[in-house]
Amino acid sequence: MDKVAIVILNWNGRRMLEQYLPSVLQYSKEEATIYVADNASTDDSLAFLRASYPEVRLIVLDQNWGFAEGYNKALRQIEAEYYLLLNSDIEVTHHWLTPLIEYLDAHPDTAACQPKLLSIFDKDRFEYAGASGGYLDRFGYPFCRGRIFETVELDNGQYDNVADILWATGAALMIRAKDYWAVNGLDGRFFAHNEEIDLCWRLRIGGRRIVCIPDSYVYHVGGGTLPKSNPMKTYLNFRNNLTMLYKCLPDSELATVMRWRWFLDYLAAWETLILNRNWGDFKAIYRARRAFKKWKKDFEADRQQIQSQRQVEKIPEQKDFSLLWQYYAKGRKLFSALPL
Template sequence: MKEPLVSIIILNWNGKKWLQQLLPSLKKITYKPLEVIVVNNGSTDDSAEYIKKSHSYIKILELKKNVGYAGGNNRGVKSATGKYILLMNNDTLVTNDFVAPLVKAMEKDNTIGMLQPQIRSLIDRDALDSVGSYLTSTGFLYHYGYLKSYKGEKYQKQMPVYSIKGACFIMRKNDYMRLGGFDEDFICYVEETDFCHRVWLSGKKVFYFPDSYMYHYGGGDMRVMTKDDLTMLRSFRNRIWSYCKNLSILELIKILPVHILFCEVFILFALLTGKVRHSFGAQMGILACIPLLPKIIKKRKIIQQQIRKVEDKDILPFIFRNPRISYYIYLFSSLKGFKD
């Protein structure tokens, strides 16, 4: 029986140095048939010239301007012709046989809407970059397994997660399109979590799948998540936006006030420790939600009326996990010392 076509979509912005590492590894993938698309997201370097010269089999989707992670991937998926779309960051490295197990698992179980392989760190190849994340009662995500040894027994099991990491995941193209893809108003940050929430609401599941693994440079320290005020603004704004769109009224009443309280604690902590720009960015992110309320309500109505097929009580056992309180101390410094 002929295997289904998989479209690998790589988002690139001035990332020639990363493509020089990733693209040769893609050539060694044993799974066929494959379609590889590089979305050149407003790049001004010579990424496109490098691809044309050294990897002519790759399709290039040229975008005149950078439309963000969400917009770039949405355009890449729209141009893909495969049954499955496999989205990857450009700062990744793949193993020869990582695609086949993912496709096999998806073909076997139609209730799986999204699948993430085990993502290991390119900085420390013994460490996990992502298993996936869980929703907590504080609204901050529990990044399960982050920076822990991939050899740990608990990380060798397939498990449902609230959210995958956008560095690498596979899903059916028709599911992606049916659920609307990434929310382009997010631009970047939290968009994969928002999308995963919609996958769960649609009645399908999101899984971590350790039978397949690859590498991502991004794994190193949570401090890269708080490097500037714009990052903080988008992260804090988009997280609140996502909950307002996707949670039931009951769960929203439970989680949102606690989340905002924890946000304000973080803002105060950042201010007291001299991280004024972080503090300012986070506060602006919270305040930015207020003028966006009409748009949030409109999007919420579409999700709750057209996408939601299951109640929160039916999915919370799979997506909700509270870590110990010490997790929140580690979260904004380094999670390496925290034990799951």
């Protein structure tokens, strides 16, 4: 059994693998076994890996299962104490694995952790997808130490302490295998987007800790699969976020939050149409609301199971304030300015 299995999920990512896999091999092969799980790519990713990197272990999936179920199917074929889910567009650094491994070894109450995520295009700035660890506001909007909505901070060491977080980025997520499977892994129905937040939230409900370890840092391209303004990405984000809220919110909060989200989601749809003239995202939000309503019943059993296993009624990393109000009305655009 591997101590650490680094698993890169690939779909038509030959260019990313060619550029960033060398750093993973250079700085990780002494401490981890490196896998690439291929989601039925139609480019020459597999031929490239077999010819150039025979030391990388390949898992070939029969179709594009998406991020969530793709990882589930790949990880079922790997025996390891720790999984490290790593995007193909990550450049890692010298000794990046050591702080992550040492922390999990020393803290059995911690299920998962992430390194500090910096932008590969501006290495002094955090990267959008996870920065220095993630949180949620009262209404399910995610934010990070170092990133709130589109405001991404410079890294001046202000978030270099180890911190408990609600969610660790799926771009570079280290997790105990036993914890991963104890909550049935990522929700494959999500396909992509919000799946790591959902996974980490379920672990926190069960009393497990999630942390950011900034002594470890990596550089992330970001947006390697879909551009930021993309109707499919908008659709998946809204649909999956609503589903995650339905699964994970306690009974005392569910009805109120869902009423507010009905209003806020349709407000967002009309804002994107009127102010940005973005017809694609407008339709995507309406489609997402309809899709959530249609498949909500499929998650009733999930909700009951999650709530029955609740060990933490009020999770500190899910904040009571509205991030929209703090950001747009109060002008608080930095993590340090929030009423934490």
